[in-house]
Amino acid sequence: MVRARSALERRAVAFRPLWKGQRVNRAVIYRTVREDPNPANRRRAYYALEPLYRPMEGALRDLIRIRNERARALGYRTFAELRLGHEGFTPSRIEALGEAVTRHARPYLHAMHDRARSGTDAAGWYPWDPHYERHRRASLPVGSFPMRSMLPTILRAVKEWGFPTERMRFRVVFHDLTAGGLTLAPDPPRDVRILVHPQPGWHAYSVMFHEVGHAVHSASIRSPRHLLRWHENVPGFGGFHEGIGSLFEGVAKNERSLSMQNGISRDQARSFAAARRDDELAEAASITHWIRIEQALYRDPDRDPMPEAHRFERRLFGYDEYPAHTFVDSFYIDLPSYAPNYLLAKLFHHQLASTLRERFGEPLWPNRRVGPWLTRNWFAPGSLYDWVPRIRELTGRPFGARAFQDSFSHPEG
Numbered sequence: 001m002v003r004a005r006s007a008l009e010r011r012a013v014a015f016r017p018l019w020k021g022q023r024v025n026r027a028v029i030y031r032t033v034r035e036d037p038n039p040a041n042r043r044r045a046y047y048a049l050e051p052l053y054r055p056m057e058g059a060l061r062d063l064i065r066i067r068n069e070r071a072r073a074l075g076y077r078t079f080a081e082l083r084l085g086h087e088g089f090t091p092s093r094i095e096a097l098g099e100a101v102t103r104h105a106r107p108y109l110h111a112m113h114d115r116a117r118s119g120t121d122a123a124g125w126y127p128w129d130p131h132y133e134r135h136r137r138a139s140l141p142v143g144s145f146p147m148r149s150m151l152p153t154i155l156r157a158v159k160e161w162g163f164p165t166e167r168m169r170f171r172v173v174f175h176d177l178t179a180g181g182l183t184l185a186p187d188p189p190r191d192v193r194i195l196v197h198p199q200p201g202w203h204a205y206s207v208m209f210h211e212v213g214h215a216v217h218s219a220s221i222r223s224p225r226h227l228l229r230w231h232e233n234v235p236g237f238g239g240f241h242e243g244i245g246s247l248f249e250g251v252a253k254n255e256r257s258l259s260m261q262n263g264i265s266r267d268q269a270r271s272f273a274a275a276r277r278d279d280e281l282a283e284a285a286s287i288t289h290w291i292r293i294e295q296a297l298y299r300d301p302d303r304d305p306m307p308e309a310h311r312f313e314r315r316l317f318g319y320d321e322y323p324a325h326t327f328v329d330s331f332y333i334d335l336p337s338y339a340p341n342y343l344l345a346k347l348f349h350h351q352l353a354s355t356l357r358e359r360f361g362e363p364l365w366p367n368r369r370v371g372p373w374l375t376r377n378w379f380a381p382g383s384l385y386d387w388v389p390r391i392r393e394l395t396g397r398p399f400g401a402r403a404f405q406d407s408f409s410h411p412e413g
Helices: 002-014 026-035 039-046 050-073 079-085 091-119 130-137 150-159 202-219 238-253 255-259 266-299 306-317 330-334 340-360 370-379 387-395 402-407
Strands: 170-174 181-187 191-196
Touching (some): 002 050, 002 330, 026 039, 026 130, 026 202, 079 266, 091 130, 091 306, 091 340, 091 402, 130 266, 150 202, 150 238, 170 202, 191 202, 202 238, 202 370, 238 255, 238 340, 238 370, 238 387, 255 266, 266 306, 266 330, 266 340
């Protein structure tokens, strides 16, 4: 299993997409999909990783078969069921949570579709259009988020939550990678490292906030036992781990935080924050589509998951017909069945934020009581508590989608 995965990982890490006759890093491709006004360029960028992933389909199926065989030897029907079981979830429970999220998101997705149709001369509506529509509707100057000062700016913002960031040390490396960002903690709390794409702008700022959330989490662990310190590598903690990143990422969308950046007026910050808050519905719907593809592969590796996934995505987003891309994704290789954690993370973030508001009032940020409470109840113990029962204990409500759904009828703090 490790040999099969490593061979695919080496191919993915070494790959550089061809763009306008040159080999470039993935940041160029992602930025094109988000910001290029030319739909033909966005379409080419959307399919730019096909030369890497399409030839890997057979090898990924083989890897999934091996994983399923190992899971069945342990008494599970699939490897996905094994991984989800660590957090107390089943594939059907994840599917139900995804349905709750997409049902709530549909009106927003349809409104975005209608707005894009009336606001541009585009001949159709495709997967390479929503990111640009969101950028067109709400964007901020790239110069307000320079790469060289991004980390100090974010650490100052995190300090406004009461975290002692002056005593925290993070090694940050800017480099191309297959994910948006990555945080590693070889020896928490002393050795914590962040890896992100080398680019300025608000999107990079948001990713850095997410990764700094992971880093602050690792740097705040005070467990004396080493097995309780490496929470990000313990099976069953992915939803919690990503939920903390999502909570910190929320500060990047905060009106007060944005208005403190050079070149951004209070009115710009207010309209951008409102638009990006609602965009989280589209992000959650996209994650649900992403999850469905991988779950289908584990149920039946011999069956192509894309026809059904393609129909689901078109119905959900209202897309016109387009050629489906390959089902291969770097996360399916590196981190099997990790995609559900990003859905769980959004639900966890909103349920936790709701409790923080109930305890400490508004605003959620800046609020120097937040950091000490998070550290005491969540961070310092490391992986001592199973996070799903823990959130019920601390919030008084069972984990679910209710807080996520309720949050979009109220302004974000």
